[in-house]
Amino acid sequence: MRGSIRVGDAAEGVDAIAYVAGREALDWLRGVDPAASRVIELGDFKAGLEETALIYRLEGVPRLILSGAGGEDEWIGHAERLRVAVAAAVKQARRLRQIRRLGIVVEKGLLEKAASEGRGERWAVEQALIAADMANYVYSLHGRGDRPHVLDEIRIGPGDEKALESASAIAEGVRLARDLANAPANIMGPDGLEDAARELAKRLGLGIRVLHRGELESLGMGGILAVGSGSDKEPRLIVLEYHGGGRRVAVVGKAVAFDSGGLDLKPSQYMLEMKYDKSGGAAAMGIIAAAARLRLPVELVALIPAVENMPSGRSYKPLDVIKMYNGLTVEVGNTDAEGRLILADALAYAAEKYKPDAMIDLATLTGAAVVALGNHAAALMSNNEDLASGIEKAAWAAGEPAWRLPMWPVYEKQLESKVADTNNIGGRWAGAITAAKFLEKFVDGRPWAHLDIAGVAWVQEKGPWKPYYHQGGATGWGVRTVVEYLRGL
Structure with a gap:
């Protein structure tokens, strides 16, 4: 259930046309149509960020939408002003179920300012x-009744086919990530994620290998095996490869298809969003899909450890000691700190087998990241200044802000164990940082960046609020950021 994006004449054959501009271009909007000029003169439209006005016309395209991009002082930057204003226009058009085709014209000054922040x-x-x-995305499993309205076509003009080609590739990656994360656990468990990866590999010509229980045991991947031990659905490590030449990059995505907390069971209200605990793995698949379609000159491997964390007689237990792929032993301080265990095995495997120039992991890892940054930025931690700066720059350019947290050695003391090499938790304080310090033990000193996306991977009570997330559910956060980083290599 999706529409198409196009470039070309924005007024040809459409049911509505939207004009996008900031407050600095109100005079341009006045010249669009006498009715638009009148609405602005009356003060009913001031081009504020996300502000829209709907006007009916007697001639030409019957519906006119004005969509505001706010002022030049918006802290989000000009590129994000553009994205938000375009998405707000689409959101307004979708409210009217009679609109099937929407044309969009962006004021040239806004386009030029946005261009200066990117490529x-x-x-x-x-x-x-x-x-x-x-903004035209919907995830729906409705079998009866009215399904959410989706525009058949959105056309931005003028434009060129190269822009459309790259936009379609990235948009497909974001859609894939949102679809996988939005899918309920009974549909998209570890087995469903494997099926999705195999279909993707076949469609895009990717290499694929899936390590099941036997291979996980022979390789000594105690973290993945322990977390998946309580579920009837077998754990696995999904590995996708894209060979475009150039630098070697490994992207690792946490894919806990459902996280009950294990024996350290979550309160019931916190389980209601835990189908989204596979958002990191979903993003990793979206990233490699976009990279393949863009034909990026990079050697890219996506590793997705896929498990369910469930309580049963087979579950791993608090104070168990697990031996990991790289030989480290881990005391389990809490079975609900499971994501770092599966990521650790995948990171160690990637470091040894692929020897990448850079490693990036994405994970809905800690509530501490949400406490620190809310739902408006991901937490970024790294052992390498160049990689961290590159990811941070790419994140802001893509409209997915990331904020760096320190990785000082002193935090590692919180992970000390009396019976094992390390504990998997460091206590209540600085929880996002101690989780990253745990992961750092498994990257073998290679340049590595960790993105804790717990606050931004899906739309929660306090955000993220963007018109391109207006349906709610999964955001696909991280696909645009990592693809932007890979393009910069």
């Missing part, structure tokens, strides 16, 4: 197209 005007048009596609 030029073609990049700015691409970003507008991606935002439009994201």
Whole structure:
């Protein structure tokens, strides 16, 4: 259930046309149509960020939408002003179920300002197209009744086919990540994730290998095996490879298809969002899909440890000691700190087998990251300044802000264990950082960046609030950021 994005004449054959501009371009909007000029003169539209106005016309395209991009002082930057305003126009059009085709015209000054923050005007048009596609997204399993309205076509003009080609590739990756994360655990368990990966590999010509229980045991992947031990669905490590030449990059995504907390059971209200605990793995699949379609000159491997964390007679227990793939022993301080255990095995395997130039992991890892940053930024931690700076720059350019937290050696003391090499938790304080310090033990000193996306991977009570997330559910956070970083290599 999806529409298409296009470039071309924004007024040809459409049911509505949207004009996008900031407050600095109100005069341009006045010249669009006499009715638009009148609405602005009356003060009913001031081009504020996400502000829209709907006007009916007697001639030409019957519906006119004005969509505001706010002022030049918006802290989010010009590229994000553009994305938000385009998405707000799509959101307004979707409210009217009679609109099937929407044309969008962006004021040239706004486009030029956005272009200056990225890779030029073609990049700015691409970003507008991606935002439009994201705002037109819906995940629905309705069998009866009215399904959410989706526009058949969104056309941005003028534009060029190169911008459309790259936008379509990235938008597809974001959609894939959102679909996988939104899917309930009975549909998208570890087995469902494997099926999705195999279909993706076949469609895009990717290499694929899936390590099941026997191989996990022979390799000594005690973290993945322990976390998956309580479920009837077997754990596995999914490995996808794209060979584009160039630098070697490993992307590791946490995929806990459902996280009950294990024997350290979560309160019931916190389980209601735990189908989203596979968002990191979903993003990893979306990233490699986009990279393949963009034909990026990079050697990319995506590793997705896929498990369910469930309580049963077979479950791993608090104070168990687990031997990991790299030989470290881990005392289990809490079975609900499971994501770092499966990531650790995958990171250690990636470091040894692929010897990447850079490693990036994405995970809905800690509530502590949400406490620190809310639902408006991911927490970024790294052992390498160049990699961290590159990821941070890419995140802001893509409209997915990331904020760096320190990785001082003193935090490692919180992970000390009396019976094992390390504990899997470091106590209540600085929980996002101690989780990252745990993961750092498994990267073999290679350049590595950790993105804790617990606050931004799906729309929660306090955000993230963006018109391109307006349906709610999974955001696909991280696909745009990592693809932007890979393009910069």
